Amino acid sequence: MIKKFIIKNIAEISFVFLAIFFSSWLMFSTFSYRDGSMLVASKAWSDFASHIPLIRSFSLGSNFPPEYPIFPGSPIRYHFLFYLVVGFLEKFGLRVDIALNILSAVSFFLLLYIIFKLSKLLFKKYFIAFLAVVLFLFNGSLSFLYFFKAHPLSFPGTFYDILNNQIFPAFAPYDKSLISGGFWNLNVFTNQRHFALPLAIFLSIIYFLIKAEKINKKISLKLTILFGILIGIFSFLHGAVFVMSISILACIFLLFPKQRISIAIILLVAFFVSLPRTLFLWSVESANIFKINPGYLAANNFSFSNWINFWLLNLGLGSILIPLGFLFSGRTEKKLYLSFFILFTLGNIFQFSPDIATNHKFFNLWIIISNIYIAFALYKLWQKKIYVKLLVLIFIFFLTFSGIIDFFAIKNDTFYSISDYPKNPDILWIIKNTSKDAVFLNSNYIYNPASISGRKIFLGWPYFSWSLGYDTDGRDILSHQLFTSEPINVECQILRQNKIKYIIIQDKNDIIVNNQYLDDSFRKVYDNKITTTKIYSVIKSCY
Secondary structure, eight states: OHHHHHHHTHHHHHHHHHHHHHHHHHHHTTEEEETTEEEEEGGGHHHHHHHHHHHHHHHTSOOSSOBOTTSOSSBOOSOOHHHHHHHHHHHTTOOHHHHHHHHHHHHHHHHHHHHHHHHHHHHOOHHHHHHHHHHHHSOOOSTHHHHHHHSOOOTTHHHHHHHTOOSOSOOTTSSSOSOOHHHHSTHHHHHOTTSHHHHHHHHHHHHHHHHHHHTTOOOOHHHHHHHHHHHHHHHHHOHHHHHHHHHHHHHHHHHOGGGHHHHHHHHHHHHHHHHHHHHHHHHSGGGGGOEEOTTGGGGGGOOHHHHHHHHHHHHTTHHHHHHHHHHHSOHHHHHHHHHHHHHHHHHHHEEOSSSGGGGHHHHHHHHHHHHHHHHHHHHHHHTSOHHHHHHHHHHHHHHHHHHHHHHHHHHTOOEEEEEOTTTSHHHHHHHHHSOTTOEEEESOOTTOHHHHTTOEESOOOHHHHHTTTOOHHHHHHHHHHHTTTOOHHHHHHHHHHTTEEEEEEOSSOSSOOOHHHHHHHSEEEEEETTTTEEEEEOHHHHO
16 A cells, blocks of 8 residues: 555655755755854855844743844844744754754745645646746746856866856846846745745645635635634744735635635634734834835836846746746636736835845745746647757756856855854853843944843844834944943933843944943953953943
8 A cells, every 4th residue: 555655656755855855955054053153154144143143032032022132122023933933942952053954944845845736736747846846946047147257168167167156146236237146046045044934834825725726615614714824923924925925815816706705714814813913013113114116126227128127137038938838827827827926016016125125035936936837838848849849958957057056156155153152151151140131232243142142232233123124323323322432321321221231342343342431331240351252231330
């Protein structure tokens, strides 16, 4: 019986093993631990500077009700649920890298698996399912053109250039290119570890809806309510996926009459589950971030021709094959694609955060679905004459070539080492000698010993908080004032207002520090000559 099952499902079983292996390798190879230090891949270094403090605020600190640990003082605006779970796993005994990587690998595997299953459901062919996943893993942009600008074509030189590549050939808007290669490749999921899980859950919901549509049935009430609860939880797990899910389901409600009752229940339950979070986010200043700003990354120099050029470069052959796959598909598949196309529309018209580049999440999900239709178009072309089959092979090569180059940039990445406790004496002292909910006035933004210890710091790297709508300019000005020479009564008033109990400085600071003023005004409780870390307690002077 088992043998028959394996033979019958050999393609899917093989895929599952490959997907588990790849997902595990991807996550564990970009974040690990050695000799008491965290090793963070350089391409994940920036994002992890906010994720590690958030995880540690739950595992080593006390962060309830949750605040943003690198901008404390008000309820958190960031979708924190994924990192809360990771923090609890570390709190209960798992090492931080194992806790984060296991949850990340499982999430990414689930995403790969549901792409595979949804592709098979829509178009009934394992070839299409496999190819859709391959196209997802290896993006089809034309960023390889920039690669050959830096590495002229040669043999066998080009082969070695690709195998040893360490950088993304194109990563707009952070370089001078027109291609956002870093947003379309695996880099998104190694950096934003919380992104894959809600995508996988939502696509699973779509899977059940389409399956019900194809067999002319409705989803059970229990399952419908569960789906609504899950989507409501997205507001805590990933805000952008929550918005995307609601938008897509609204379109499905219009285009799939048989599923309208189920969709209505899902949306109603999701509304009530997400209501507290939604009301809070709309009540704070970040609600004013949402605005009309057409063009996405072509917005700064927007014209229709520039916008078309941008997407032709970023989609590559997909700009031809997506419409072709749509035309080849059946009625149900067409309606599903139109439901997801709302993401491309929204992402190109509106700006959802201060940094318009973060709209990439809308396109990530749209591209996942588009890849299924590209795979279907290639399958249909494969049914033609031999010369068309040759053309399909060429298409597949160019649809994955940029992604292969980007893959080696991730595989060959270098690492930054972050000394952790108990190896790091600064972190160890903070853990043992300060309260778990302590707030530190910090002079360094990135990977501050206090934030790695699970304590809150007054201002972390400003971009992270700015992108959520926090007033980073005002707090930055205040930080500079506090580190200079404010009258002690004024200084203490500000420190008390912000619940700051400690000041932490080092020799190399992001903010100018008046060391003599600190020595004269506050009690130095820690001074490490080797790491140059000094900690002052303001409790005796100000509380």
